Amino acid sequence: MTETRFLVFADSRFLGRASKELRAIFEMDGYKKFSLDYDRAFIAAIGLEPSSVIEKMGRMKPVFVEGIVPIEAEAGYSAGSFDEIVAAAAELLDKGKRFRIEVKKIIPNFEGSAKAIEVLLGRKLEEIGFRADLKDPDDIVYVVLSDKAFIGRVSRKLAYSKVIDAFRHANKEAGSAISRAEFKLAEAIDFFEIDINEMKLCLDLGAAPGGWSALMMRSGSQVIAIDNADLDYEMLSKLGRVEITDAKVSAPEEWNLLHIKANVRDVSPKSLDWVGDVDALLVDMNIEAKESAAIAERFAPLLRSRGILILTIKLVDNNIDAHIGNAKAALKSFNDVRIKKLPHNRWELTLFARKI
Template sequence: MRNNNAEPEYLARLAPVFQHEFIKQLKHLDCRYRKLNKYYFLISSKRSIKSIFLHSIFRVKMKFEVSGFTKKRINDLSELMQDFVKKSINKKTPFKISCSISGTQTFNTNTIGMNAKDIEVAIGTKLELQGYKIDLLKPKYIFILNIFNTVIIAGKVDLKNPAAINIIEKPEDISRAQLKLREAILYFKIDLSGVRNALDLGAAPGGFSKELSMHRIKVIAVDTADLDKRLEKDRNITHLRIKAAEINSGQVFDMITNDMNIDPAESAQVMLSLSNLLRTNGSAVMTIKCPSRNIADYIKNTKKILSAKYTKFRFQHLPHNRMEITMFMLKK
């Protein structure tokens, strides 16, 4: 069954923790929506949807309401997905297929005899045999097939779009926080080419510092807690075992990062008092740790405190954020 709805539909993914806030935004925008599970919303809207809470969003290109599913239906679906890919890109464009099955009883490996990976491989292999170019590491587009309990949805994500952050986790990553910074760099398109040194506040166990070091940036890592032992030999990282307020440095940095787990207003005050250590136009990344869900208030207050010294504020809940929002800004 095709989507006959006149309004375009979007499939949005976000963290369960901020769904309540997101629903408030949707109501404010007067959008119709259907909650598919704790991560996904199907939204009808004439305008594209922007929200700091979104981890991904794409325009729905195929939608099938379903009540049961068999392997035969998977084969039909595979044919439809192949047609969709062939109509969307040429044979030289690298892409990958990403399938997820979020059903409960109706769709699982036992009832359809295949898991999401099997479905990806089945569709991808057929396309490869026809000369199309699968690239799992550097795709330009991801063709998404999401199988929910009552509906199947497909669409295409352009990886140039910042709302499609697709970071690759590595076994040598120090902490979840490292992934937050990797995502922030991609999402805010932070240019690290001119960054030679950085001050990392609340650095332990060292994920942010390691991520910066991997970009050949010299890092002063400030935290009273220990850094991960794997960083002991990292010559780009110097650990200062002090509190941020005790910093007494004459050095000027190209970047400041701050992931301290303290109240947002206190954290913002530290960024304000250390702003003289950041060069003009230097970038800063700060995590706003939210003690409650009043996100709008925390964002407003943080911005108010920091506006005297910083500009170009941006805020985003990134896939590896928990009850926190990542903020990017530039020194005035």
């Protein structure tokens, strides 16, 4: 019988839950869990081919599993020498194809950045005749550095190369993002398969400094942002025309972003009737989940039918099920509710729902 080993990533606080989810999905396929000394990943053995596992897992969409990658080789290594890793990677690669290396460290205090190690490994492979191509590789070799190195290879053509992209999210943080929060929304759009081009008008509650608003503006959406804090007007005005108001708005203006600088609790949804149908309600407020869900429910009348809600469930304590339950209970105008711990979620989860 086939048995494939996978490295499974999860936030350390959700590792037990992640394993429980996988057990439920693969109980018929001989699921076995092996712990590592590190608390951000474990090894799972599953009696299926990698592509079937990834496909089945994709369909089930587990909440707490962050990523899962097949392990094809293991190698020892030390900070000074990655020769064993290079040799193992060379076994998996084809000289006629182009590769890219992605490194993830699950030993936090290991010297050298993941990026620097990627460059070093890439060069060593090039020296022995393999062709690197960062932009358009045929294969991605991923190397996870734990007490030893776990190595695997995926073809870019396979659907599950997306899993690998997710696992390198930390390296994408540089660039023009206004806030780290922006990555959460990008991950939610990807995971919940939201057609961002359909979002012509968004309402962003708890918007400062403006990462979520910026992402929606970049896709051509008009955004009404409510927050009593300032947004990053300098960055946002590069994306379109920004208007700031104290909620006494009466008619739509020529703006791309309208910032209502007020406490959300003081803004009546009725006062926004003039905006027309909202396609997406975004709620990323740093308050308890049941309160943000109650606020989402209060603004729901502005949302068009089948419009989407993306809401951050803050886990203010360890009663995870209670926070999820309270948020769901408050969202009476919504269905198709799904929840996911996204890679950029810290002590929080992201909820997706559609207006009934």
